[in-house]
Amino acid sequence: MTTAIADGWTMTGRYLRHVVREPEQIIIYFSLPIMFVLVFGYVFGSGMAVGGDSYREYLVPGVFVMTQLYGLGATATAISLDISRGVVDRFRSMPTARSALMVGRSTADLARAVLEMLVLVVCGLLVGWQWNLGPGQALAAVGLILLLRVALTWVGIYLGSVVRNPDTVSLIVFPLAFPLTALSNVFVPPDRMPGWLGTISEWNPISATVAAARELFGNPGAHGEHALLLAVAWPLVLLAVFAPLAVRNYRKLGR
Amino acid sequence: MTDIAIAAEGLRKTYRGVAALDGFRLSVPAGTVCGLLGPNGAGKTTAVRILATLLNFDAGRAEVAGADVARQPEQVRERIALTGQYSAVDGSLSGRQNLVLFGRLHHLGRRQARVRADELLEQFDLVDAADKSATDYSGGMQRRLDLAASLIRAPRVLFLDEPTTGLDPRSRNQVWDTVRKLVTDGTTVLLTTQYLDEADQLADRISVVDTGRVVAEGTPDELKAAIGADRLEVVIREHGRLGDATAVLERIGPVDADPDTRRLRVAVTDRVTALVEAARALRDAAITVDDLGIRRPTLDEAFLSLTGHRAEEEDKK
Numbered sequence: 341m342t343t344a345i346a347d348g349w350t351m352t353g354r355y356l357r358h359v360v361r362e363p364e365q366i367i368i369y370f371s372l373p374i375m376f377v378l379v380f381g382y383v384f385g386s387g388m389a390v391g392g393d394s395y396r397e398y399l400v401p402g403v404f405v406m407t408q409l410y411g412l413g414a415t416a417t418a419i420s421l422d423i424s425r426g427v428v429d430r431f432r433s434m435p436t437a438r439s440a441l442m443v444g445r446s447t448a449d450l451a452r453a454v455l456e457m458l459v460l461v462v463c464g465l466l467v468g469w470q471w472n473l474g475p476g477q478a479l480a481a482v483g484l485i486l487l488l489r490v491a492l493t494w495v496g497i498y499l500g501s502v503v504r505n506p507d508t509v510s511l512i513v514f515p516l517a518f519p520l521t522a523l524s525n526v527f528v529p530p531d532r533m534p535g536w537l538g539t540i541s542e543w544n545p546i547s548a549t550v551a552a553a554r555e556l557f558g559n560p561g562a563h564g565e566h567a568l569l570l571a572v573a574w575p576l577v578l579l580a581v582f583a584p585l586a587v588r589n590y591r592k593l594g595r
Numbered sequence: 596m597t598d599i600a601i602a603a604e605g606l607r608k609t610y611r612g613v614a615a616l617d618g619f620r621l622s623v624p625a626g627t628v629c630g631l632l633g634p635n636g637a638g639k640t641t642a643v644r645i646l647a648t649l650l651n652f653d654a655g656r657a658e659v660a661g662a663d664v665a666r667q668p669e670q671v672r673e674r675i676a677l678t679g680q681y682s683a684v685d686g687s688l689s690g691r692q693n694l695v696l697f698g699r700l701h702h703l704g705r706r707q708a709r710v711r712a713d714e715l716l717e718q719f720d721l722v723d724a725a726d727k728s729a730t731d732y733s734g735g736m737q738r739r740l741d742l743a744a745s746l747i748r749a750p751r752v753l754f755l756d757e758p759t760t761g762l763d764p765r766s767r768n769q770v771w772d773t774v775r776k777l778v779t780d781g782t783t784v785l786l787t788t789q790y791l792d793e794a795d796q797l798a799d800r801i802s803v804v805d806t807g808r809v810v811a812e813g814t815p816d817e818l819k820a821a822i823g824a825d826r827l828e829v830v831i832r833e834h835g836r837l838g839d840a841t842a843v844l845e846r847i848g849p850v851d852a853d854p855d856t857r858r859l860r861v862a863v864t865d866r867v868t869a870l871v872e873a874a875r876a877l878r879d880a881a882i883t884v885d886d887l888g889i890r891r892p893t894l895d896e897a898f899l900s901l902t903g904h905r906a907e908e909e910d911k912k
Contacts, residue, residue, distance in 0.1 A: 430684070435672045594651045
């Protein structure tokens with residue numbers, strides 16, 4: 341077990357080194373979330389209102405979560421790239437824990453997500469968003485968003501281990517992620533949607549985290565009693581399903 | 596009895612109903628180089644991947660460095676290293692970072708891993724390029740880095756899957772020298788290759804693989820001997836004397852003469868007598884000779900006669 345943790349940690353270092361060695365990637369990497377907050381927050385936020393409240397304050401927590409969802413694309417691509425290259429053969433022929441690659445990737449992605457959240461919060465504050473219930477609750481909200489990110493990372497790892505072609509992976513992530521954000525409470529409150537659409541939005545795992553974040557930030561649009569519970573439960577369910585599946589796929593490379 | 600480092604018996608591996616390995620067997624004494632020789636698609640790589648625990652198999656039994664491949668893969672991985680046909684390093688990292696990474700994943704301490712990386716960079720002549728990304732390495736440098744990564748902890752068995760494919764002659768010689776040195780230090784090497792001269796140069800014993808099984812094995816000399824007699828070859832200076840030369844050499848045996856190259860061939864059994872006899876007879880007949888000698892069949896010819904096709908032939912699958 342200690343070996344598995346040590347190997348996973350070594351692999352985390354490997355992925356973080358990739359980022360350090362290609363700094364231009366960081367710029368590309370952060371341009372999307374920054375754009376999301378600035379464009380959505382400023383452009384849409386100026387022209388709309390949700391029941392008298394500021395749409396911008398409503399929207400920004402949703403954009404935080406949406407960015408985490410799109411982060412899944414980078415994860416999936418990196419894993420499929422790794423698997424398609426010879427370096428995984430070397431890992432697998434060494435006395436290294438077989439979980440190391442994926443555990444390392446998910447930890448490295450969590451580190452990236454923390455950095456991302458920092459940038460996002462700063463951008464949010466710049467466009468006039470704020471938290472209203474004190475820093476403790478705000479941190480809890482960020483914590484829930486990061487929890488979802490960890491779960492989504494494993495969905496991405498699974499995706500990358502199923503679709504072995506890195507080009508295909510980057511093509512399918514957007515069509516998968518876009519409906520998930522549109523059919524959620526990120527942009528529009530579910531109670532304004534047609535009935536069945538609203539129901540889908542309510543139960544969307546993305547919505548759970550967004551609703552909980554709004555509640556903890558004290559932003560408008562927080563409703564439903566179970567938001568916090570769901571925001572913890574959904575990611576755990578996703579993790580319990582996708583992490584074992586992903587590791588199983590890695591083991592199955594020997595077939 | 597000598598120690599057997601690699602033992603395989605009745606290995607079978609099927610991909611979608613097509614047998615890649617079918618009753619593959621192998622026995623390699625410790626401290627020797629075994630060459631797996633065969634065309635593309637013969638099953639060489641499949642065999643190596645199975646023995647290196649990268650691939651499951653359907654039937655049979657295999658033991659590497661004293662551990663059972665199917666039941667004790669972790670022990671096998673402690674004792675082996677693999678350098679494949681394709682670069683198996685992280686192209687986004689530098690050469691040094693790669694070696695440190697693999698050292699850490701071999702459970703060396705942080706400092707130990709760094710010291711070992713420096714030693715290997717030195718040994719493989721990569722010090723100048725140590726901090727460049729591995730993707731920017733030349734083919735030869737990448738292969739050296741690959742080999743270095745395989746030697747972080749001296750493996751008992753080293754698998755080399757076509758280690759010199761696509762390399763220039765100089766890099767190829769460097770790889771060969773490394774392999775020879777490793778064997779002196781006691782490592783057992785299983786080498787797959789399509790190049791007959793590579794097997795001839797490096798291998799103590801050769802197993803010829805075709806359609807998923809070993810069709811012949813022996814030392815390079817034994818394989819050459821198995822497929823036919825030695826030949827006396829003569830190349831004469833003047834085209835016009837071809838008839839005379841044929842008449843003279845027919846005293847030794849049936850002559851196969853090629854007018855285009857002015858070359859005559861005679862199968863011989865007693866090599867020295869034949870050589871002396873031919874030399875004397877040709878001199879007595881006053882025939883000028885450009886070249887005269889005994890030739891053993893090449894491994895190329897051996898391969899052709901064993902498998903019915905040439906080694907370089909692409910498998911159409």
